[in-house]
Amino acid sequence: MDSLRPTRIVQAIWTPLVLTVALTSFVAVIAATGDGVLARTVTDALIRMVLVIGLYIFIGNSGVLSFGHIAFTMIGAYATAWFTLPVLRKSIALQLPAFLAESQLPMIPSAIASAALASLVALVVGVPIMRLGGIAASIATLAVLGMFYTFYTNWAAWTMGAATLPGIPIYVNMWVALGWVVVAAFVAFAYQQSRFGLALRASREDEFAARASGINIWAQRLIAFVLSAFFLAIGGVLQAHFLGSIAVKNFWLALTFVSVAMLIVGGQGSLTGAVTGTAVVSIIVEVLRQFEVGIDFRGTLIQVPLGTRELGIALVMLLILIFRPRGITMGREIQWPFHSRQPLTERPPRDAHVSPISSLD
């Protein structure tokens, strides 16, 4: 079959492939330096990237801004704590029902189960909320976050309430986080090229035309919402197993805004935008941090006052938004560079069966 020719496959998955190669080589370089602090920074950025790709799946494809997604990150983080905390520690810290209290799942099944739980919650809250559009939908998702946030803060038996829940096994490093970024990128790309993704993107461009051509916007949004919740929860799982402790207050407005801002800065309309936004913002943050700590340049200490980093990051974001309101990538994907045909991403699939992506999964 034509679609199985290697170049066709490479061409079909060009965007996530380039992103994967670029990120992997970057991580390899960092790993080679052996710098533990820098490795932590990169891991943190990669975890954010999983979150932002998750956000992109919903926001990017539907054009509906969501402020509630961090609820799923929180659900994922706490679920993995319930599944993976050592039994003895669980019995001290939490009052869980027997099936949770007396068992301990391995890490990967726990990650999948936690994310599936978040997806299930997304399905339940999504059914009514996805009927809404525009700003009402955004505020509704914010209300959902507000409800879960308040509830988890006081759900002492399961979350230890406002206290930090410690002792979660730590296994996430740069490579684990990178692995999930790659999975998220490929899934997000496969989704956006799929029948469902294209239908949702059509509704983003013109709601009425999409409706007229028989697209059920509610159902399409719901699919994206559930899929997106999965990766936001994975981000939470990674965060939990990276820091070893979680607290409800870290899943609130600050994380919401930072992740949404990374997406918008990168360009909300493309997967490349999600990845670029996270990468650029994280790198700027790190460089400013180094200046705050002080850089020894040939004997002179170059140091900026504390707080410069926050001001700097806000300023850079404002400048990017002012000069490139559609984000750094302006919603474009990295394109197959070897011939002049229309790029795949902007071409509707001729048929689901010959669509290169569907032959992959």
Added chain:
Amino acid sequence: MMRKRALVGLAAVALLATGLSKTVPAADDVTIGFAIALSGWMNAYDGPPLNGSKMAIDEFNAQGGILGKQIKAVIADTKTDVVEGAKAGAEVIAKGAQFVAVSCDYDMGAPAATVANDNKIIAISYCASDAKMGVQGIGPYVFSLEIFGQGEGAVGAAYAWKRGWKKAYAILDASIEYDKSVCDGFLEYFTKLGGEIIGADTFMQEDASIASQITRYKDAAASKGEPEVLILCSYIPGAASAIRQIRAAGINVPIIGGDSMDGDYWVQSVPGLNEHYAVTFGSKWGDDPRTEVNDFFKRYREKHGEPESSFPLNGYSMVQAIKIAAERAGSLETEAVLAELNKFTAEPLLWGATTFTPETHIDLVHPMTVVQIQNGKGSFADQITVSDPPNLKLIFPEFRADLYKK
């Protein structure tokens, strides 16, 4: 492709920056890492003890350091953020820290303490009052120089009882765990002493108004008689704002709070405040019964100006604890120092007699100071030790749920 090149370029800058900033400590120093908040709201609680630690380092160095080695400080900012906190912990360790001081709060200090513990490096929190800042919560290398939160509440209850106040009303800021611990400890101990809790209510740190809580208080006072003491478990700024509204509503009952209400930097919020008591480590106003505490604050004023609270005592004590344990062990080896710290029995540190065991790395019984605000001025009120501290079980939620049902 342009984009990729730009990314690589930025990465190179980042790498270069890290590479340049490396400093390697000299082997004949003792390095203490400070992974604490230099910025963000936590700085209000971390800054004063950091000053205390710096004073201890200077004074000990002038006397010859620890085991003849000079003490060196490396500091990294947690920015009052958990991810940054873990990074700050890793950063000071990368710069050679043999001991690490972490934030004055369990939630904020835990990430850095976890990193230290994983590296088998002793971490001491300035004043986290959560018993989880220790063996059970994080690991065997983690300590806190603080009485556990419930113990703090119990001291408040003991003081109220001593003053003859037998009817209490509790208002809890349910937004952080520390507040819950203090209120739990107070309620449990106060009932144990024979006191009566006539009502309890909650609010949230960021509530713009606590008018409905005040209304409820007045209802309780009208139906069950005026409470003789109000336990307010909260922290600044929410607590100051709550007290302002409580006093404005004409409620002049004595108010007791935890060490988060120490100091007088916040009393401007409540004009002419009277009858406010805080359970803390010492009086910074020069009237503490312990002369070493008064001397310390005199030296502190010369160096850093007016202290905000008595928290610098803990910062000083942190370095003191390392010095004492290391000199007893005759070594800076982690395991040796740890063994000595675990043997501390009523060790006379500056902030008070401190006891650690291999299982308990936070003080369960500690002589606490009650300070008061009268006419907007702070002073020493009393010194109280509760020797039968509340059950450590209070940390666990099922137990706590019953307390508020009364």
Added chain:
Amino acid sequence: MTNLLQVAIDALALGSIYALTALGIGLIFGVMRLINFAHGDFIMIGGYALIVPSWAATATLFIGTWPAPLLVAAVSLVVVLLALASERLAFRPVRSAAPSVLLITSFALSYFLENAVIMVYGGRAKAVNLWPGLMEPILLAGVRIPKLQILTIAVTLVLLVFLVVFLKRTPIGVAMRAASEDFRMARLLGVRANRVIAVAFAVSGVLAAVVSLLLVAQTGVLSFHMGVPLVLFAFVATVVGGMGSLAGAVLGGFAVGIVSVIFQVILPIDWRPNRDVWVYGMILLVLLLRPTGLVKVKSIEERA
């Protein structure tokens, strides 16, 4: 009965603060489809304008010691200038961008302002004693009510009346309403966009200044984060009330304040910390039942 009166006043006073904040946000949304999250920081900076900039733990009042009329004017001036500068430097360049970009711009601005305040004043909350006389209670029908609560409700009503007169009787107000209805059409008919938007920002600045004074008089503390919880609820209130409708913003603000007080009163103590679950739940319910909000504005259709 007296209890009920007390609860009603508590609810109205809190609702007033939310309503004034929601009105500030609603005005800007009306003319440029921007949900200005930085409005909370306008409120915060209005408070900080009262004191001498310094890192000291105790704050020294500066404008805060001036006589009330001068003080109100000075704080309003500071906030209005800030609002105008924000409009000129941050929002005007992105005016034609998608609403999500506008919103993120306002987040970025909010983050910038908060951190600028931390840099100048330090991160620690500051105690200030503004107008302590207002904290004295007065006796009304057997209920002791702080004067400030009465003042808050009164100021809100007066400002609402002023705003209605301004919007209905002055040429710029009429232009603003026209712009809210249909910005493009208004422009075609000769309404000067820059001027209308600048005036909207100025008015929202005055509203923010008033809220900051009422809030600081009530709480007695300044913190760089003080505007965020307010603006969050106000933000929700504008949507619940009906995006684009000023009456809706006011109604939404009162509704959120009242619902929040009612739940605080009726929930049993075990559930009380979960009060906001109920408040957000109500918001969700209203949105699901009436996606356009309580007050429907026909012409409001979001610009893609």
